[in-house]
Amino acid sequence: MGTLIKAIFIGFFGFSLVQVQAQHSDIADTTHVKEMLLQAMELVDRGENDEVKRIIKQGKSLADSLDYGYGKSLADLALIDLLVTMRLADSALVVGEGFIENLVDNRLKVQFLNLRATAYRMKGDYAKSIESYDEALNEASLRENTSNPRLKAGIKMNMGVVYGELGDYNLMLEHYLESLQFAEQANDSAFLAVILNNLGDTFVSFEEPEKAVIYLERALDIARGIDSKVDELRVLTNYANALTDLGELDKALEMYEQAFDLHTIIREGVPPFILLHNMGNLNRQRGDYQEAERYFRESLLFSEKFDVVEGIYHNSNALGELFVDQQQFSEARTWFEKGLTSAKKLGSSSLISTAYNNLYTTNKELADYQSALEHFENYTQLTDSLFDLEKEKEFADLTSKLELEQQIQVNEALKEQQRAQDQKLRFQVVALIASLIALSLLLLIVYLVLKSRKAIERKNLELRNTTKQLEEILESRDHLMGVIAHDLRSPLATLQGLLDLISSDVLTIEEIRELSKTIEPTLQKNSDTIEGLLAWSQSQSNGLNLEFKSVDLTEIINSVVDRQSYNLNQKNLSLTMELDDLSKVNGDDSAIRMVLRNLLINAIKFTEKGGNIYIRTRNSKDESKVIVEIEDTGIGIDEELKKDLFKDAVPSRKGTNAEQGNGFGLSMCKAFVNKMKGNLYCDSTVGKGSTFYFELPKA
Numbered sequence: 001m002g003t004l005i006k007a008i009f010i011g012f013f014g015f016s017l018v019q020v021q022a023q024h025s026d027i028a029d030t031t032h033v034k035e036m037l038l039q040a041m042e043l044v045d046r047g048e049n050d051e052v053k054r055i056i057k058q059g060k061s062l063a064d065s066l067d068y069g070y071g072k073s074l075a076d077l078a079l080i081d082l083l084v085t086m087r088l089a090d091s092a093l094v095v096g097e098g099f100i101e102n103l104v105d106n107r108l109k110v111q112f113l114n115l116r117a118t119a120y121r122m123k124g125d126y127a128k129s130i131e132s133y134d135e136a137l138n139e140a141s142l143r144e145n146t147s148n149p150r151l152k153a154g155i156k157m158n159m160g161v162v163y164g165e166l167g168d169y170n171l172m173l174e175h176y177l178e179s180l181q182f183a184e185q186a187n188d189s190a191f192l193a194v195i196l197n198n199l200g201d202t203f204v205s206f207e208e209p210e211k212a213v214i215y216l217e218r219a220l221d222i223a224r225g226i227d228s229k230v231d232e233l234r235v236l237t238n239y240a241n242a243l244t245d246l247g248e249l250d251k252a253l254e255m256y257e258q259a260f261d262l263h264t265i266i267r268e269g270v271p272p273f274i275l276l277h278n279m280g281n282l283n284r285q286r287g288d289y290q291e292a293e294r295y296f297r298e299s300l301l302f303s304e305k306f307d308v309v310e311g312i313y314h315n316s317n318a319l320g321e322l323f324v325d326q327q328q329f330s331e332a333r334t335w336f337e338k339g340l341t342s343a344k345k346l347g348s349s350s351l352i353s354t355a356y357n358n359l360y361t362t363n364k365e366l367a368d369y370q371s372a373l374e375h376f377e378n379y380t381q382l383t384d385s386l387f388d389l390e391k392e393k394e395f396a397d398l399t400s401k402l403e404l405e406q407q408i409q410v411n412e413a414l415k416e417q418q419r420a421q422d423q424k425l426r427f428q429v430v431a432l433i434a435s436l437i438a439l440s441l442l443l444l445i446v447y448l449v450l451k452s453r454k455a456i457e458r459k460n461l462e463l464r465n466t467t468k469q470l471e472e473i474l475e476s477r478d479h480l481m482g483v484i485a486h487d488l489r490s491p492l493a494t495l496q497g498l499l500d501l502i503s504s505d506v507l508t509i510e511e512i513r514e515l516s517k518t519i520e521p522t523l524q525k526n527s528d529t530i531e532g533l534l535a536w537s538q539s540q541s542n543g544l545n546l547e548f549k550s551v552d553l554t555e556i557i558n559s560v561v562d563r564q565s566y567n568l569n570q571k572n573l574s575l576t577m578e579l580d581d582l583s584k585v586n587g588d589d590s591a592i593r594m595v596l597r598n599l600l601i602n603a604i605k606f607t608e609k610g611g612n613i614y615i616r617t618r619n620s621k622d623e624s625k626v627i628v629e630i631e632d633t634g635i636g637i638d639e640e641l642k643k644d645l646f647k648d649a650v651p652s653r654k655g656t657n658a659e660q661g662n663g664f665g666l667s668m669c670k671a672f673v674n675k676m677k678g679n680l681y682c683d684s685t686v687g688k689g690s691t692f693y694f695e696l697p698k699a
Contacts, residue, residue, distance in 0.1 A: 033062045033071040040078045052082050069104035077108055080115050086270050087306055089122040110139045114155055121162050124309040124346040133159045153179045157195060164202060165310070167350045172202065193222040193231045201238045209245040216242060233262040237275060244282050252282055271302035273311050277318065284322055292322055313342035313351060320358060329365045336362055353382040546588035546675055550699035553583035553592070553626060557615060560596045564604065571609045571657060578616040584699040585626050587676040592696070595672055595680075598665040599630045599692050605655035606690070607634035625678070625695040636686040645682060646670040669694070 040055040056078050063071030076099040083092035096116050103109065117132035136155050160175030176199055183192040196219035203212035216239045223231035236259040243252035256279055263272045280295030296318050303311030320335035340355035356379040363372035561575060568575055585592070603613050614631040635656060637645065646666050666680075673680040673694050684690035 029062070029066055030068050030071060033059050033066065033068055034074065036062075037071065037074045037078050041081055049082065049086065052078070056082070069102075070108075073099065073103050073105060073108050076102070077112055077115070080112065080119075084115050084118050084122070087122055087308065089119040090307060092116075092119040093123075106139075110136050113139060114158065117162075118158060121158075121165070122308065126162055126166050126347065129162050130159060133162070153183070154191070157198070161198065164205070165348075167348065169202070169206070176202065189222050189226050190228060190231070193219050193226070193228060193235070196222070197231065197235045197238060200235070200242065204238060204241050204245065207245065209242040212238070212242040213246075229262055229266050233259055233266065236262065237278065240282075241278055244278070244285060249282060249286060256282065271306070273299040273302040273306075273308065273315075276302070277311070277315055280315075280318060280322075284318070284325070289322060289326055293319065296322065309342050309345050313339050313346060316342060317355070317358070320362070324358075324362065329362050333359065333362045333366065349382055353379055356382065546591055546672075548586055548588060548676070550584055551587055551589050551592060553585050553617060553628070553696075554579050556589070556593055556596060557617075557628075560593060560600060561615070563597070564600055567601070567604050568613075571604060571607070571611075573604060573607055573609070573611055573613055575613045575615070578614070580617045580619065580626070583617050583626055585696040586699045587678070587696050588672075591672040591676060595669045595694060596628070596630075598669050599694075602665065602692075603630055603632035603634065603690070606636075606653075607632045608656045619698075620695060623698075625697055627693055627695045629691055629693055631689065631691040633689040636688055636690055637682070637684040638686050642682070642684065646680070 036055055036059040040052045040059065043052050043055070056075055059078070060072065060075035062068075063075055076095060080092050080095050080099065083089075083095065093116065096112065096119070099112055103112075113132050113136035117129045117136065120126075120129035120132060133155055137152055140152055140155070156175045157179040160172045160179070163169075163175065164172035176195060180192070180195045180199065183195055196215045200212045200214075200216035200219060203209070203215065216235055220232065220235045220239060223235055236255050240252045240255035240259065243249075243255065256275060259275055260272065263270075263275060276295045276299035280292045280299065283289075283292035283295060296315050300312065300315035300319070302308075303315060316335045316339035320332045320339060323329070323332035323335065336355060336358045340352065340359065343351035343355045356375045360372050360375040360379055363369070363375060557577065557579065561577070600613075600615075607613060611633045613633075614629070616629040616631070618627050618629075619625075620627055641653075646669075670680050673696070676696055678694055678696040680692070680694040682690060682692050
């Protein structure tokens, strides 16, 4: 068991092994069992695995003979501790199932939950790991004698490790710094060494080795000062990694060798696959590819033997990069594909993204352009969310700058008017003094002053209204820019990838035709998006002018349906049309097409594969209007969402096939239908589908 988990265990019981031996109990046998098993847990850190197994077996046997329930649970906990230390996560979880079933004393539950969470982390099951750590924190709060801050800080430290492996570095550092602050206040050297080591490891992963060395030097001094070989091993490994990144390879090699020696002493029976992997990286950096490959393969062998998925990923990826260095792209692709499989098992977006990018580059070198383009598309889709976050910040900064500039202009206008008014008032005062003898002139001056003040108030009101209008314009523009950035990026990136392949001048005409087919549907969808965006932009302006004339509604419906045939076929949707012969309406041709297109796209988007869509036209009751119905058998709309359905910038929902939307389509449709003296409304039931109606005047 690691130093951190061990520190949590002793903190939980409030006594060390020496203190246990000093206690006197009337039940000597049960006390002896407890002492034996606590001793076993102390020996785990020293790597004396065979001795630990012997003590656990003997302690379990004594506990069984005494029917000592607490002793039995403690023996199981010691075994789980040993298995986690040996990185036998699956075995630890199996023993853990029996531990929970037979647990008779909840005082041990916190330690078990913490160990179980660590086992899940080793398997790459981060969701269950965080869930188990949360359970441990909650259980610690419920226990009267176990709610000490040290215990909770230790669990939070372990959670920080999980968040780091998930790539959520903000949460990771938040947990680390909380634990570091507690350890320094408590003057707990062992705990402090662990936290400083983890912070150093974090900055190595951030590619900031200079900062990492600061924390690791301090951690190494503390570990050696308290003679903690386990902590010294961890720090030496991370220190060597940092020195490798700094290019100090000789010093890094020296530290790796020290780490190997320590590992042999305290980790008997546990393969040093992390050290082997790091030694592979060092030799790759030296240019000794044969030695690097030997280390990577040996580390991979141990990772596969003990089902360490993260180790399988990193070694596979490292072997792929090693063969790329040697221009052996076919061999590299095999390893990158193996790495992609492991990355998907881990569920890490950053690792999956890296794997896709490596496969794109390798397939391009191998002239397998179809595969290269597929991996490039997957890579851009994964990185799109990061792009959105960066763009949101840029738009926010731009908005702030524009608002500031606008406010400055407004203030300058007010100051200029105020200066003019002050000058005018001074003139009026002079005139008043000069004309005191004439009452009529005095009244005239007073009248002029009051009138001028009212003018200023009107001007101020106009300026406030102008400011509000400008804010609304800015907000609309930001929204439009955000939609364009999101909806256009993926197809443009795909097109960029295709052009990149074409520019390599190795594609045949037939290959270019085949690759072009893969992006045609995406560009068609993008064309619809641009049309919708332009229509929306027009609907937001004050100059919305529509050309009213007699329009053949049947012809428009057939045209819109024909353009969506690809999307209908993709989801295997059945579309039925029941069109009245009397379908001539008075309206704008382009606006009606836009409304129909948006409503049909929504019906396709929110209908499951194999569903049905119906388009009908009929006369209104007074026969003055034509009603168009677009009905689907999709997922429906809940009552809460219905309230804001036709408002601007409603949060967009993903479709049944994860289709993206922009959140302004229905508000735009509503605006156009109202402008054509019609009405748009909806009837929907969750789980059964939706029907949208819009009515237009007959021609």
